[in-house]
Amino acid sequence: MLRFTIKRLAWAVPTLLLVTFLVYIALRLGTDPLQSYLRANPRATKVKIAQYKSVNGLSSNYVLGYFSWLKNFVTFNWPRSIKGSREVWPALKDSMVNTVRLGSLATFVGVVVGLMVGMFAALKPGSRRDVAVNTAAFLGISIPPYITAVLFQLLFAVYWSRWFGHTLFPTSGVYPPGHMGFDLVLMLKHMALPTIVVAIQVIAVYSRYMRSSLLDVLNSDFMRTARSKGISERQILFKHGVRNALIPVVTIAALDIGSIIGGLIITENIFAYPGMGMYFLSAFDTGDFPLLMPWMVLVVFSTLMFNLIADVSYAFLDPRIRLD
Amino acid sequence: MAMRRFLSHKAAVASCVLLALMVLAVILSPITARYGVNEQVRKPPNTFLPPQKLAWFGTDEIGRDMYSRLIYGIRVSLIIGLFSALISTIVGCVIGAVAGFRGGRFDDIVMRVTDLFLAFPFLVALLVVRNTIGGIGWLTAIIGDKSSARFVVFLLSVFGWMGVARIVRGQILSLKEREFIEAARAVGATRRYIVRTHLLPNSIGPIMVALSFAVVGSIIAESTLAFFGYGPQAGDGGTSLGILVGAAKGAVQSGYWWIAVFPCFALVLISLAINFIGDALRDATDPRLDRGE
Numbered sequence: 001m002l003r004f005t006i007k008r009l010a011w012a013v014p015t016l017l018l019v020t021f022l023v024y025i026a027l028r029l030g031t032d033p034l035q036s037y038l039r040a041n042p043r044a045t046k047v048k049i050a051q052y053k054s055v056n057g058l059s060s061n062y063v064l065g066y067f068s069w070l071k072n073f074v075t076f077n078w079p080r081s082i083k084g085s086r087e088v089w090p091a092l093k094d095s096m097v098n099t100v101r102l103g104s105l106a107t108f109v110g111v112v113v114g115l116m117v118g119m120f121a122a123l124k125p126g127s128r129r130d131v132a133v134n135t136a137a138f139l140g141i142s143i144p145p146y147i148t149a150v151l152f153q154l155l156f157a158v159y160w161s162r163w164f165g166h167t168l169f170p171t172s173g174v175y176p177p178g179h180m181g182f183d184l185v186l187m188l189k190h191m192a193l194p195t196i197v198v199a200i201q202v203i204a205v206y207s208r209y210m211r212s213s214l215l216d217v218l219n220s221d222f223m224r225t226a227r228s229k230g231i232s233e234r235q236i237l238f239k240h241g242v243r244n245a246l247i248p249v250v251t252i253a254a255l256d257i258g259s260i261i262g263g264l265i266i267t268e269n270i271f272a273y274p275g276m277g278m279y280f281l282s283a284f285d286t287g288d289f290p291l292l293m294p295w296m297v298l299v300v301f302s303t304l305m306f307n308l309i310a311d312v313s314y315a316f317l318d319p320r321i322r323l324d
Numbered sequence: 325m326a327m328r329r330f331l332s333h334k335a336a337v338a339s340c341v342l343l344a345l346m347v348l349a350v351i352l353s354p355i356t357a358r359y360g361v362n363e364q365v366r367k368p369p370n371t372f373l374p375p376q377k378l379a380w381f382g383t384d385e386i387g388r389d390m391y392s393r394l395i396y397g398i399r400v401s402l403i404i405g406l407f408s409a410l411i412s413t414i415v416g417c418v419i420g421a422v423a424g425f426r427g428g429r430f431d432d433i434v435m436r437v438t439d440l441f442l443a444f445p446f447l448v449a450l451l452v453v454r455n456t457i458g459g460i461g462w463l464t465a466i467i468g469d470k471s472s473a474r475f476v477v478f479l480l481s482v483f484g485w486m487g488v489a490r491i492v493r494g495q496i497l498s499l500k501e502r503e504f505i506e507a508a509r510a511v512g513a514t515r516r517y518i519v520r521t522h523l524l525p526n527s528i529g530p531i532m533v534a535l536s537f538a539v540v541g542s543i544i545a546e547s548t549l550a551f552f553g554y555g556p557q558a559g560d561g562g563t564s565l566g567i568l569v570g571a572a573k574g575a576v577q578s579g580y581w582w583i584a585v586f587p588c589f590a591l592v593l594i595s596l597a598i599n600f601i602g603d604a605l606r607d608a609t610d611p612r613l614d615r616g617e
Binding site: 019023026027029030031032138139141142143144146147150151153154157158159162257259261262265266269270280281284296299300303306307 | 439440443444445446447448451452453454455456458459460540544547548551552569572573576577578579581584585588591592595596599600603
C-alpha cells in the first residue's frame with residue numbers, strides 16, 4: 001500500500017513537469033506574454049523589457065526558458081503581474097481560499113444529498129420515487145450550470161424583491177461592497193446561490209452513480225447470504241450494501257474534481273465571486289503570463305493529486321484490487 | 325428488436341419529434357423567422373419590448389426580434405454541434421479502435437493523454453488551446469479565424485474525440501477476445517479487415533450513443549465559449565444560442581426576463597431531447613438487455 005502510494009507520487013513529479021512545460025508552451029504561443037506586456041506598458045525601456053523577459057523565463061529557446069522560469073518559480077522568486085505590477089501570491093492565495101470554500105461547501109452538500117437521494121431511489125427501483133429521482137437527475141445533468149445561474153439571478157436579483165419586498169439571497173460577491181471584517185451569516189447568504197448552482201450538478205451526477213452502484217450490490221449473492229443469516233435489514237443495507245456501493249462512487253468523486261473546477265469557473269464569473277475562476281478569466285483576458293502560470297501549476301497539481309487519491313482510495317476500499 | 329425497444333421509450337420518441345420540428349423550423353427559416361437576423365421590428369422606440377403580437381418573444385437591446393434570432397441561433401448551434409460531434413466521433417473511433425486492438429505503448433500513451441484531459445477543467449483547456457492554435461498562421465488559413473464557426477468546430481473536435489475513443493477502446497477490448505474474432509483470425513483475415521468488418525460494426529450501438537452525447541457536449545461547449553465571449557463572433561449578422569444566452573447575462577439585472585428565459589429554455593430543450601435519445605439508444609442497443617426478452 002505504502003509502496004504503491006510512494007511509487008505513484010514519484011511518477012507524479014515528472015508528469016507535473018511535463019504538463020507544466022506543455023502549458024508553458026501553450027501560453028507562450030497563445031497569449032504572447034511579451035505583447036501583453038508591451039500593451040500594458042507601451043513606453044517600457046529596453047532594460048525593463050529585458051528584465052521582464054529574464055524574470056519570466058521568456059527566452060527564445062523554449063526549453064531553456066522553461067527551466068529559467070521553473071528556477072524562479074521553485075525559489076519563490078515570482079515575477080510581478082503585468083497589470084498593476086502586483087505581487088502574484090497574495091492574489092492567488094485569496095482567490096484560492098474563496099474557491100476552496102465555495103468548492104468544498106458545494107461538493108459536500110452535493111455529495112451528501114446526491115448519495116442520499118441515490119440510496120432513496122435504489123431502495124425501491126421502478127417505483128414512483130425512483131422515476132422522480134431519475135427524471136430530476138436527468139434534468140440536472142442536461143441543464144448547463146450557467147443557465148441555472150442566469151435564471152437564479154433573474155429570480156433573486158429582480159423578481160424576489162419585487163414580489164416579496166426584500167432580497168433573500170444577494171447575487172454577487174462575497175460581501176456587499178464596502179464591507180469590512182468577517183461575518184459568517186452574510187457570507188453564507190452570498191454563497192448560497194453559487195453553492196446551489198454547483199451542487200445541483202454534483203447531486204445529479206452522484207445520485208445516478210449511487211443508484212446504479214447500490215442496485216448492483218443489492219442484487220448480488222452476498223446480500224442474499226447476509227439476509228439468510230438473519231441480519232436485520234438496516235444492518236444489511238448499511239454494513240453490506242452502502243459500503244460496497246461506495247467503492248466505485250469514491251473513485252468518481254476524486255476524478256470529478258476537474259468538472260467541479262470547471263463549473264466553479266463559470267459560476268464564479270456569473271456571481272462575481274472573487275475566486276480562482278474570476279482570477280483565471282481576468283488574467284487570461286489580459287494575457288497576464290505571470291498571473292497565469294502559477295494558477296496553471298496549481299490546477300494541474302491538484303488534478304494530479306486527486307487522480308492519485310482516487311487510485312489509492314480505490315485500492316484501500318476494495319481489497320480485491322491488486323496493486324503493482 | 326433494437327428498433328422496437330427504442331420506440332417503446334416514449335420520451336425519446338417525443339424528443340425525436342421535437343428535434344425534427346426544430347430542424348424543420350431552422351431549414352425553413354426564411355418562412356418561419358418573422359424578421360431578418362439584424363432587422364428591427366419597428367422604428368424606435370423598439371428596445372426591450374416585452375413579448376407581444378409584434379414580437380412574440382420580445383425584442384433585445386437594439387430592437388431585434390428575439391423569436392427570429394432564436395431560430396437563427398439554433399441553426400448555428402445545431403450545425404456546430406453536429407459537425408464537431410461527427411468529426412470527433414470519427415477520429416475517436418479510429419484512435420480508439422487502433423488503441424484497443426493494438427494495445428501496447430500506443431494504447432498507454434493515448435489513454436494517459438485522455439485521462440489527463442478528461443480530468444483537467446474543460447473550459448480552461450478549451451480557452452488555452454483556442455488561443456494557441458488560433459496563433460498558428462498556416463492552420464488558421466485552413467480552419468478560419470478564431471471567431472469563425474469553422475474554427476469552433478475544429479476546436480471542439482480537438483477535445484471531443486477523447487470520450488469516444490475511450491468508449492470504442494473498451495468495446496474493442498471486450499470484443500477482440502470473442503470466438504468469432506478468433507475464427508476470423510484463424511482463417512487468415514488481416515487485422516485491418518477484422519477491425520473494419522467485425523469490430524467496428526459490432527460496436528455501432530455504443531458509438532451511436534457516444535455520438536449523441538457528443539452532439540450535446542459540443543452544443544453546450546459552444547454556448548459556454550460564446551457565453552464568455554470566446555465563441556463564434558456576431559459578425560455577418562450571425563448569432564448562436566451561446567451568444568443569445570450570453571446577452572442574457574447583462575439583461576437579467578434589469579428584469580428583462582424574456583431575453584434570458586427563451587434562449588435558456590431552447591438550449592435546455594435541445595440538450596434534454598438529445599440526452600433522452602442517447603439514453604434510449606443505450607437501452608435499445610445494450611446486448612445485456614437482450615437476454616431478458
